[in-house]
Amino acid sequence: MKPTKIKTILIGLGRIASKLEKDPYRKKPCTHMGVLMTSWGKAHFEFVSGFDSNPEACELFQNQWKQPTVNIPNGLFQKLNLPTVNLAIIATPSHTHEGIAKECIKMGIRHLLIEKPVAMSSKGAKTLEQLSKSNQTKIWINHERRYHPSYLFVRDELKKGNFGQIKSIRASVFTSAKNPGIAFSKSGGGPLLHDGTHALDLIHWLVGKPKLVHAKMERPKKGIVETRASAYFFTNSNIQITLDVSGGREYFQFELDIHTNSHRIICSNDGFQFFQSVPSKLYKGFQSLELYNPKGFPKPETSNAFLGIYKEIKEVIHGEKSTMEGTLSENIQILESIESIYRNKK
Template identity: 65%
Template sequence: MKRSKIKTLLIGLGRICSDLERDPFRKKPCTHMGVLQSDWGRKRFEFVLGLDSQAEKSEVFQSFWNADTKTVPPDPKKTSLPKGIDLAVISTPSAFHEEWALHCIRAEIPNLLIEKPVALSQAGAKRIQTLAKKYKTKIWINHERRYHPSYRFVKDQLTKGNFGKLKSIRASVFTSAKNPGLAFSKLGGGPLLHDGTHAVDLIHWILGKPKIVDAKLEIPKNGTIESRAVAWFESKTGVEVFLDVSGGRDYFQFELDLHTDTHRIFCSNDGFAFFKSEPSPLYKGFRSLVSYVPKQFPKPEISNAFIGIYEEIFQVVSGKKHTLEGTISDNIEILNLIESIYRRKQ
């Protein structure tokens, strides 16, 4: 399909859709509406309407963006969707992703961008996949780090062998139950499903689907949601992966620490660091890891994951590209990995 601008519907007008754009520390745009209203986005996308089941969120969104909104019933089936929509963005709480996705597909909206996790379960994701195949709907899931230029650079260099042979990955996602968002609510699942999905997605993206070796959950007494999940995976090529997701920290930290036979690559929300093997300045006859910056590493000013995913949507919807990053099939496997950890309750 070729079109000058992609008519876009936003469903769920809260944090990731709009609110984070008011965070003075975040690089902009950092929300869905932020992209649509950016100079880049206005040339490619046309915002049509925003929907939310909470009148207060609709009003705040409308006031901040001077944009049309509508307060709708919590049940998607009771909402009539506008005609002529090219793209629906589903950024509701996680528990409602599946229902809204199915409703949009049945309404014959041809392209969906769904916030992670795509559904609360592998079975739910499969229901979306089955209906999407019937209606030929294209689906993106917003694991945004896949579209971040710095993460894409690391994956590309690993694939080309420029960082050596990958040996192990340590992934950690630490959040705080004092400021939990949805990570400790019935609407979002535990920190593994809500926040750890980003780390599991990157592991899957880099390695393909690994097999679980061992895992354990820490669940507080009288609780139903884990405070911590620890897992050990192994890839088909023998790469060992160690995952630690905890909601019991007084800070937020996302880290991916990759070790090859010649390099160490550290990726985190605090930035990236690269180390390579050089003759050791500390021990005669040994080699040490020495810090350096690869020449082709993207400059910070061009690194924006939200622009990345919308650029791919624009390219695909415009007919300039025919492959999608992070398919619904990938996300079914990601949910399968997460569920394999949950099945090992202790």
């Protein structure tokens, strides 16, 4: 018997929910609605409605997708007479995630996909975890790189030992915003919480929760969040990790630079590069790193993180799979790592 379609609502109709699908350079689908409106998405999900507190956003969404929307003042919809909903996607501003997720759970929605960060603090995330457990609700957080075939390839090869043993990771998240801290000052949390969470998620995914050794914050003036956050960690297995999240650049870059005892792997929004140790052509008796193409690395046309997370959601809801990536417990640990940086800043 063919499984029934998953009845889905989308809360928040902005960039990651819908608008970025119009970016001509991004690989599609690159938004939640973009996935739901693919032929695969339509075969497995039934879109019920979109919700937003901004009437203009609702109108733009309707014009783009020809799908129903509801304008809800302050983003509240608990009193609406909704049909049975299997999945709620929460793509609203970060500071609203926790409250809207609680509303969804109380309404009886048993599967949630929430944009990162899941909450503004680990305390809020723990409260949400307790509520989800008592109501048997499954929650995914959209750290989408976990589902990207290229990142999955790197992690799997590291687990197999094909790239050697990790010795150090340098993570950097750079933006062109001159004062990124000012942009977040009203809702709380700075670039570290809103953007650096992606880098910390991958670090936790690859090597587990690290222990903070040193952290530094930069603020242009008193009373606003950081414009730069730098941190230095070690793991229990003595892997050295450095993190730099900041603006003020003339470019955007997200990058993990992984060094093992025999390889170097650069994972970046600009592409992936692989180096292996070979006899040096410059220094007799030494080894050097040489660029190469590892066997089995996914082709760009097969790589899409958004499809990956939705395929997992479909499989879990239909009982085809029991395990989940990026659990709420893991995201609590990520928030704890972020809070340790804020707390121990110099």
